[in-house]
Amino acid sequence: MKGIKKNFLITVLLLLAAVTLYLFYNMGSNWEFALRLRGVKVAAIIVVSCCVAYSSVAFQTLTNNRILTPSIMGFESVYLLIQTLIVFMYGDLTFQVLSGWGNFLLSVLGMIGFAFLLYILIYKKGKDNLYLLLLVGIILGTLFNSLSSFMQLLIDPSDYFIVQGKMFATFNKINRDLLWPSAGVLVILLVVGFRTTKYLDVLALGRDQAINLGLNYNRAVQLFLVIIAILVSVSTALVGPITFLGLLVTNLTYELFKTHRHDVIIAACCLVTAVTLLSGQFVMERLFHLSIPVSAIINLVGGLYFMFLLLRVRKL
Amino acid sequence: MIEVKDISKHYGRKVVLDGVDLQFPIGKITSLIGSNGAGKSTLLSIVSRLLAQDGGVVMVDGKNVTDYKNKVLAQRLSILKQSNHVRLKLTVRELVSFGRFPYSQDKLTDEDNEKVDRAIHFLDLEDIKDAYIDELSGGQKQRAYMAMVVAQDTDYVLLDEPLNNLDMKHSVQTMKTLRRLADEWKKTIIIVLHDINFASHYSDYIVALKDGKVKYCDTTDNIINEKVLEDVFDIKISVTEFNSKKVCNYFM
Ligand SMILES: Nc1ncnc2c1ncn2[C@@H]1O[C@H](COP(=O)(O)OP(=O)(O)OP(=O)(O)O)[C@@H](O)[C@H]1O
Ligand SMILES: [Mg+2]
Numbered sequence: 001m002k003g004i005k006k007n008f009l010i011t012v013l014l015l016l017a018a019v020t021l022y023l024f025y026n027m028g029s030n031w032e033f034a035l036r037l038r039g040v041k042v043a044a045i046i047v048v049s050c051c052v053a054y055s056s057v058a059f060q061t062l063t064n065n066r067i068l069t070p071s072i073m074g075f076e077s078v079y080l081l082i083q084t085l086i087v088f089m090y091g092d093l094t095f096q097v098l099s100g101w102g103n104f105l106l107s108v109l110g111m112i113g114f115a116f117l118l119y120i121l122i123y124k125k126g127k128d129n130l131y132l133l134l135l136v137g138i139i140l141g142t143l144f145n146s147l148s149s150f151m152q153l154l155i156d157p158s159d160y161f162i163v164q165g166k167m168f169a170t171f172n173k174i175n176r177d178l179l180w181p182s183a184g185v186l187v188i189l190l191v192v193g194f195r196t197t198k199y200l201d202v203l204a205l206g207r208d209q210a211i212n213l214g215l216n217y218n219r220a221v222q223l224f225l226v227i228i229a230i231l232v233s234v235s236t237a238l239v240g241p242i243t244f245l246g247l248l249v250t251n252l253t254y255e256l257f258k259t260h261r262h263d264v265i266i267a268a269c270c271l272v273t274a275v276t277l278l279s280g281q282f283v284m285e286r287l288f289h290l291s292i293p294v295s296a297i298i299n300l301v302g303g304l305y306f307m308f309l310l311l312r313v314r315k316l
Numbered sequence: 317m318i319e320v321k322d323i324s325k326h327y328g329r330k331v332v333l334d335g336v337d338l339q340f341p342i343g344k345i346t347s348l349i350g351s352n353g354a355g356k357s358t359l360l361s362i363v364s365r366l367l368a369q370d371g372g373v374v375m376v377d378g379k380n381v382t383d384y385k386n387k388v389l390a391q392r393l394s395i396l397k398q399s400n401h402v403r404l405k406l407t408v409r410e411l412v413s414f415g416r417f418p419y420s421q422d423k424l425t426d427e428d429n430e431k432v433d434r435a436i437h438f439l440d441l442e443d444i445k446d447a448y449i450d451e452l453s454g455g456q457k458q459r460a461y462m463a464m465v466v467a468q469d470t471d472y473v474l475l476d477e478p479l480n481n482l483d484m485k486h487s488v489q490t491m492k493t494l495r496r497l498a499d500e501w502k503k504t505i506i507i508v509l510h511d512i513n514f515a516s517h518y519s520d521y522i523v524a525l526k527d528g529k530v531k532y533c534d535t536t537d538n539i540i541n542e543k544v545l546e547d548v549f550d551i552k553i554s555v556t557e558f559n560s561k562k563v564c565n566y567f568m
Pocket of ligand 1: 327350351353354355356357358359398
């Protein structure tokens, strides 16, 4: 417990340092403008970090594994499919027909629907097979991606840019209309989410133990799947898909914080994610003056790590 | 009392349990015996609502288990399954504390802590109570899970092969603990055992399952009988008396 407190403190300090550095490094003459611009990015990064941290940790506990996250399981493919579908149907009228909020709501509903599809396919039948889950996720993800690609081919090239803008995550083009509403949704969900971490602690013992200890297992799984679906929607709608971020930060957190308590793990994971994103963004944007989004690097590193974990999982 | 009425279960066309009718007397230890695949674990899972049956009902204190609130049932009936593995960073004491979840969730009272400590003492875990369970031996882990069930302090305790992985000393100690739970605390214990001598020594009643059916259900004395056991296990078993206790020898 002492080691955990120390690591927690260090991570908090790191986050403060990263925020300060990001906000104030080399501000230039128009400091007010720079500060406002950077402030928005920092806020977005923190919102995304909390979404990714909670949803990934909770999902891994529900599915009793450490290599799958909602993104890998195809949640983001659902988002892309919905975005493509909207543009496919409305073309360049998209923004007139559907407000940012309407779009967001549609994405949330789509992902909740997807969550319940997974639930029916896997939990309802009492199968808790990691490989089945991975298979279902990858198959559905590929299916949705193919559908999206197919429609993208049919879309008018000028409209295609609307879709393309949503395909790659970047903190340089944050959906600013959604930032404060997203933060509001996040706060509400985190309040609910943190009051229920004790159920995650029990769920981590496995289905049978959870039932033995008096948990309404199916109801609990449904609750967390809905929370996860909304959180993934928030983060994806805000900056776009960062497929392997969750995998990377959850495993880093488990390494640094050896505890079973989800309130600690999730809080720590929020911090770790924010530090990772902020420092990544700082290095890419300021030091290297690169226009490559930080998500590209994260997906490269995370993807390699995912393969490493898959190869290692055989002995689990 | 736990009553099982006409329980049946099948997977596809394969019948695993077929019309099982049983009553488990209060404050007694009832052993379930039978060959691999006889349906013992399935029966225990159905009684403890981990698995849905295809027919029949399970009554606990005169009320259908499905009519109980989850939390209330978890204060009356606990189950320990055959295999438990988690890869959590969880100490033995933290695991045992989960036994109090049905009562206090994660806010343990003094009474809860007392019960946790007593369970740890019961299962002889004091010197490893701060060890992480993923760093324990199979038998130590088994005892840690047993302690959790003891801490749960339910009237009915269902155990699926709890002696798995235990050495002789701890097997005997565990059975003595269960005996005390039954005699002093009036707990009703249903236990799956493979070692017929442990069943013979420590249980009050024995239920023998074969091919998904209750083949015999009687007092221990009546079941520990060469004819009956041969019929259940399809091997030759000789029963001799030793210090007025029956001992089975099946190395023949
Ligand atoms: N999920 C399942 N799907 C199909 N068949 C199953 C399933 N679970 C159990 N069975 C079958 O049900 C039968 C009874 O299994 P059960 O686990 O109850 O046996 P058991 O008496 O506990 O055996 P053991 O002594 O080996 O623990 C077995 O033949 C098994 O193959
Ligand atoms: Mg069994």
